[in-house]
Amino acid sequence: MKKKIFIGILIICCIISFSIYKIYNFTINEKETVIYIKEGSSLWEVSRNLKENNIISSDKYFVLYAKLKGFEKKIKTGKYSLPGKIKLQELLEILEKPSVEYVVMTFPEGYNLYQIAFKLEKNNLVNKEKFINAGLDILNKNTMVMEREYVFYQLEGYLFPDTYHIPIGSSEEDIINTMFNKLQDVFSQEHRMRAEELGLTINEIITIASLIEKEAANDKERKAIGGVIYNRLKIGMPLQIDASVIYGNMKGTGNISRVTYDDLKVESKYNTYLFKGLPPGPIASPGKASIEAALYPEDNDYLYYVLGENGHVFSKTYKEHLQNVNKYIKNKTSK
Structure with missing residues (x-):
């Protein structure tokens, strides 16, 4: 037994x-x-x-x-x-066998597609023109972005800014998919549901996030700037964001230190002085903090902001705004 x-x-x-x-x-x-x-x-x-x-x-x-x-x-x-x-x-x-050599590349938040491509080409990893002109058909797994009119580059804003270990010999397609897949990982299901709750497309959220990324002087004010953008959109007021004007005038390939009155007259869908509403697409690659600021903006009554000594100074009325401009901008130029 x-x-x-x-x-x-x-x-x-x-x-x-x-x-x-x-x-x-x-x-x-x-x-x-x-x-x-x-x-x-x-x-x-x-x-x-x-x-x-x-x-x-x-x-x-x-x-x-x-x-x-x-x-x-x-x-x-x-x-x-x-x-x-x-x-x-x-x-x-x-x-245990030695693998492919790679290059460590860091792309800061706020880099646009041209800057990403330029940095990659400088490290002999891609052909810049081929990289920036790639279409959405190059993406292996795309649940985020559709073809849009008036944008210069279909992938603008959709390559997530981060540090990457890029194997030497990678193709433009490999690198694009790695960076795009990272954005899809960061933009969670909760984010998608929140976009629907706001009645906005993912492209509109990424566009707002890119504007916040280019405008914010520090992390603390991202959501406040998001609130200003939503407030202006709500009342049909032009966004008047210089970074978008510069992007449109330079077609995303350069920068200018100061926007002139002539710049503001250029007929471009990115000219947020001439055209109300959002530009047709993102103007840069936003980081996670800016994406969340676009999805969860601060509930405020601000319509204006101007760069002060330690970040932006916000105001509710144009009169207050002019006072801040006189205080911070004109005082600086007169020194």
């Missing part, structure tokens, strides 16, 4: 062990998956990276397995294309 019980337990243990082996000892990604392992990543960080990319079932099991197999300090930095459904042993053997 005891012998039968022992055999039964042994069989159960074998079944459990075999099940664990099938679940944890193989990768779970069905298709080839590309991952990036940053310099200085610990075994735990690598394991979490693999888990977040749906390559392994258990990050804890992977760490234990890698340690037992002596791979704890053998995993190399770089980009890896990992086949689907392979053994953990094979995965570790791939990760």
